Amino acid sequence: MTTIWKTALGAALMLTALSSAGWAQTAVNVGCTATTDCASAAVALEEGIFKKNGLDVTMTLIGLNSNIPAALLSDSIQIGGPTPSVFLQAVDGGLDLVAVAGASSTAKATFDTAGVVAAPSANIKSPEDFVGKKVGAPGIGAFLQVLFSKWLIDSGVDPKQVNFVEVTFPTMNDTLKSGAVDAVVTAEPMMSRIIASGTGEVAGYFLEKLPERRPAIFYASTREWADANPEAVQAFRTSIEEAAKIVNDNPEKGRQAIANFTKIPLDVLSKMKLSVSDPKIEQEQLDWWVATMNEQSMLQGEPDTATLIQK
Amino acid sequence: MKRSWWKGLVVPAALIVAAEIAMRLSNTTSMSLAAPSDILAALLRALFDGSMLVATRDTLASAGAGLLLGGLLGLLLGMIFGLIPIVNRLMEVTVEAIRPIPSVAVLPIAMLVFGFGYSMEIAIVAFSCLWPVMILTRAAMAGIEPRLIEVARALRLSTTQRIAKIVLPAALPRIMVAVRLAAAIALVVAVTVEIAANPLGLGYGILVAQQGLQPDLMLAYLVWIGVVGWSLNATLAFAEKRLFGRAAQVEAAGA
Numbered sequence: 001m002t003t004i005w006k007t008a009l010g011a012a013l014m015l016t017a018l019s020s021a022g023w024a025q026t027a028v029n030v031g032c033t034a035t036t037d038c039a040s041a042a043v044a045l046e047e048g049i050f051k052k053n054g055l056d057v058t059m060t061l062i063g064l065n066s067n068i069p070a071a072l073l074s075d076s077i078q079i080g081g082p083t084p085s086v087f088l089q090a091v092d093g094g095l096d097l098v099a100v101a102g103a104s105s106t107a108k109a110t111f112d113t114a115g116v117v118a119a120p121s122a123n124i125k126s127p128e129d130f131v132g133k134k135v136g137a138p139g140i141g142a143f144l145q146v147l148f149s150k151w152l153i154d155s156g157v158d159p160k161q162v163n164f165v166e167v168t169f170p171t172m173n174d175t176l177k178s179g180a181v182d183a184v185v186t187a188e189p190m191m192s193r194i195i196a197s198g199t200g201e202v203a204g205y206f207l208e209k210l211p212e213r214r215p216a217i218f219y220a221s222t223r224e225w226a227d228a229n230p231e232a233v234q235a236f237r238t239s240i241e242e243a244a245k246i247v248n249d250n251p252e253k254g255r256q257a258i259a260n261f262t263k264i265p266l267d268v269l270s271k272m273k274l275s276v277s278d279p280k281i282e283q284e285q286l287d288w289w290v291a292t293m294n295e296q297s298m299l300q301g302e303p304d305t306a307t308l309i310q311k
Numbered sequence: 312m313k314r315s316w317w318k319g320l321v322v323p324a325a326l327i328v329a330a331e332i333a334m335r336l337s338n339t340t341s342m343s344l345a346a347p348s349d350i351l352a353a354l355l356r357a358l359f360d361g362s363m364l365v366a367t368r369d370t371l372a373s374a375g376a377g378l379l380l381g382g383l384l385g386l387l388l389g390m391i392f393g394l395i396p397i398v399n400r401l402m403e404v405t406v407e408a409i410r411p412i413p414s415v416a417v418l419p420i421a422m423l424v425f426g427f428g429y430s431m432e433i434a435i436v437a438f439s440c441l442w443p444v445m446i447l448t449r450a451a452m453a454g455i456e457p458r459l460i461e462v463a464r465a466l467r468l469s470t471t472q473r474i475a476k477i478v479l480p481a482a483l484p485r486i487m488v489a490v491r492l493a494a495a496i497a498l499v500v501a502v503t504v505e506i507a508a509n510p511l512g513l514g515y516g517i518l519v520a521q522q523g524l525q526p527d528l529m530l531a532y533l534v535w536i537g538v539v540g541w542s543l544n545a546t547l548a549f550a551e552k553r554l555f556g557r558a559a560q561v562e563a564a565g566a
Contacts, residue, residue: 034522060427060510063518067508070419074426170342170521189524193342263523 136167377436385444393452
């Protein structure tokens with residue numbers, strides 16, 4: 001028995017050594033969640049664009065977006081794809097992070113890739129009907145729920161009068177069908193499946209009236225890493241810019257790269273629109289998010305957005 | 312007894328067949344459920360392409376290393392606390408304040424300190440395994456026949472001799488119980504850490520399959536974790552029987 005444990009410990013130590021040796025100098029590990037927002041990084045990896053620009057990139061699939069700041073700080077990943085709300089809350093909490101490039105942003109072409117889907121029995125037709133209802137969202141305080149709440153506020157409804165519960169994407173259809181929630185705040189590829197199975201109907205496209213180019217995901221790192229690796233940051237930006245063009249012009253390549261990275265079956269991805277890749281990130285975009293989050297009292301302080309984008 | 316061993320399988324088999332029929336008939340588009348035959352197919356696929364075996368190795372290595380580390384620390388602390396009453400009294404408040412912290416609650420801190428990888432998982436598993444081993448060892452120390460200690464004193468054994476020749480052999484059966492308890496905890500905690508944060512092992516496999524909208528593979532991982540847990544416990548029980556014989560068994564039953 002001791003031999004087994006010794007072997008196990010030995011193997012563990014050896015693998016730890018191996019994996020840390022893999023993260024030498026210009027090696028960059030990029031951490032993203034299983035959405036299409038990091039398509040530019042996935043394509044840059046798949047098409048050898050990172051390699052061409054002198055970056056040795058690996059990508060790690062992160063389960064929860066809110067784990068990204070801690071993963072950045074521990075140097076497990078050097079660049080991550082947080083949502084603006086996760087990023088700003090981390091910065092607000094004192095973590096020294098900077099945005100290095102844009103990943104995806106809202107666009108008129110993709111407003112229908114997210115929405116709130118209600119069970120027919122809930123009889124929800126307009127924003128006012130959500131008062132007192134139970135609504136499932138993939139994460140409280142996360143991207144979709146914040147923008148859904150903004151939609152409610154803009155329609156004159158106080159989101160505090162809505163009961164939010166967390167429901168993961170894959171269980172949304174079943175949860176809605178069972179009647180445990182009246183509606184779910186969802187996105188593709190789940191949304192069209194829920195509608196196709198007859199479980200629910202779209203009760204509102206809350207991205208529809210948003211201004212264009214509001215970031216959904218952007219690439220961020222710690223300020224320390226970005227300051228220490230200016231060439232890597234530059235090479236990353238160049239790569240993402242080139243890859244973003246490929247994603248937007250040739251979505252099939254984006255789908256293939258996303259399928260390889262997230263393991264979402266290609267036939268699921270083939271039926272859905274990819275988020276628009278937008279390699280630029282600007283202060284005005286962060287300001288909009290700060291204002292949106294302040295509307296919902298999500299921030300303690302006032303983040304200095306001028307310093308939050310790496311020069 | 313031997314001829315009717317299959318009777319225990321009737322209910323599970325019937326349930327599996329019922330689930331298969333229900334899934335086929337309802338023609339469901341569920342993203343969190345799958346038919347048993349699909350789960351089996353996904354399990355075989357993942358076993359043959361090696362991905363599940365790699366994940367199993369990662370999880371078992373972390374759980375094993377964490378168990379070893381936490382177990383040794385727990386044993387050491389348990390012996391110190393059990394043998395030196397004044398240390399036990401001095402440390403009581405500290406230990407009782409730290410012990411009830413759920414292991415998953417230390418995850419954010421462990422992630423900041425260690426980052427992704429084996430060290431984070433090993434640290435959290437060790438933290439969870441430390442306490443049961445420590446408490447059972449401490450209790451085992453207190454339960455040693457006082458006359459044995461007197462004998463040791465009469466023989467003028469040194470401290471190390473006393474521990475090696477009297478204390479450990481007397482407390483061994485209870486310590487074995489503690490290790491088996493801790494082994495079960497180790498696997499649970501390792502998988503939980505992987506689902507919550509750490510990108511490796513069986514828990515991460517579940518997460519990726521779930522987020523990749525492959526419920527058959529996700530449930531295949533679940534079934535496999537059950538198989539691994541069962542085998543682990545069976546192996547430990549077998550090892551206990553072979554290595555320590557009836558002494559460990561009888562005491563364990565009484566403990």
